[in-house]
Amino acid sequence: MPQLPSLDALLAAAHVVALPMRVKFRGVLEREVLLLDGPAGWAEFGSFPEYDDDEASRWLAAAIEAGWEGFPAPVRDHIAVNATVPAVPAAQVPEVLGSFDAAGTVKIKVAERGQTLADDVARVAAVRAALPMAAVRVDANGGWSVPEAVTALTRLAEFDLEYAEQPVPSIEGLAQLRRTMRAGGVPVLIAADESVRKETDPLAVARAGAADLIIVKAAPLGGVRRALNIVAAAGLPAVVSSALDSSVGIRAGLALAAALPELPYACGLGTVSLMAGDVVRDSLVAADGGMYLRDVAADPELLERFAAGSSRRQWWLDRLRRCYAVQRP
Known part of the structure; x- marks a missing residue:
């Protein structure tokens, strides 16, 4: 397994957004996710709020893979x-x-x-x-x-x-x-x-x-x-x-x-x-x-437009810290 980025690196790369839904889906009208601007590309940590830290830590592992390791070679496009x-x-x-x-x-x-x-x-x-x-x-x-x-x-x-x-x-x-x-x-x-x-x-x-x-x-x-x-x-x-x-x-x-x-x-x-x-x-x-298949990058203006409120941003950053602790070898 590649070496984990530092917690400070993750926190520095984090953006928390709340995206409105057209229709209620899975009981929500607004979808919150934490995005990470990593060296290999943008990544998303979006485990649902009710998931505990052990389960949510797998979502963080996926985000670290996407943002710091990149994806395996495709066989179709x-x-x-x-x-x-x-x-x-x-x-x-x-x-x-x-x-x-x-x-x-x-x-x-x-x-x-x-x-x-x-x-x-x-x-x-x-x-x-x-x-x-x-x-x-x-x-x-x-x-x-x-x-x-x-x-x-x-x-x-x-x-x-x-x-x-x-x-x-x-x-x-x-x-x-x-x-x-x-x-x-x-x-x-x-x-x-x-x-x-x-x-x-x-x-x-x-x-x-x-x-x-x-x-x-x-x-x-x-x-x-x-x-x-x-x-x-x-x-x-x-x-x-x-x-x-x-x-x-x-x-x-x-x-x-x-x-x-x-x-x-x-x-x-x-x-x-x-x-x-x-x-x-x-x-x-x-x-x-x-x-x-194509790469995407978050747009700064959209990140600002859909930025979550300060209390929700803090909730996600605290969650990132806890789930990162679960990731440690």
Whole structure:
């Protein structure tokens, strides 16, 4: 592992921003991240506020890799990207899809707290009506029990789902659901997300036969190189996704997608389109359903425009200090 930059170097390179969202996503209308201007390029430390320091320290490791080591060599320079539809009312689906350019694949949030299966069905139906030829996938973020997931996915299967992402919370639940779906002849593949990135052992899901494919995110897994190793060891197809990043964070996701030996599915790296602000002038958003690999740099005027308040900046700097301590060998 390369030598860590000093804490003073990280603090000197830090900028904290609060980026407004076009629609509520993951329960937030403003996305805070800490950006680092490193010698190898701009990097993003954006672990969600509720994550503890041990988990957040992996996000800092990914940022240090991006800003002080750089990314591994790519094997492709164009990445297919899906559109993302949050848990909005069905009537709002056309407006959300209008933020994405020529999407051939759409990921739809389902199992939102306070909503019903009827809401999910209506939302998926609206996407299918708007884009009858698109590949459609759903993401429950572990919001269903196994019986609820069986009912929901049996119902949603009529929309020809590509796969269902993290329909239930646990690895054991995923394995049980996968067996039940196969036995019942329900043709929906199961993808694991949280069961990979939030587990102490990210390979446990593969050993348990709990998924047909895995979702990988560079930041939560500790960086591009560690994520590549996890995919290789898991032996399952992988989809690269974002964690509601600015264009700086999306650049790391593109680096991961570009370096994977195989990339059979469109990636979930188009979430900057859900934001009403960014730190890059030429944002990393999809055109014709994909993105070309390129470097980005934060713009000083945008950093100033979206700078977080002093108390939030201090909160992030204190968090950086704590997570840096976890990074020490």
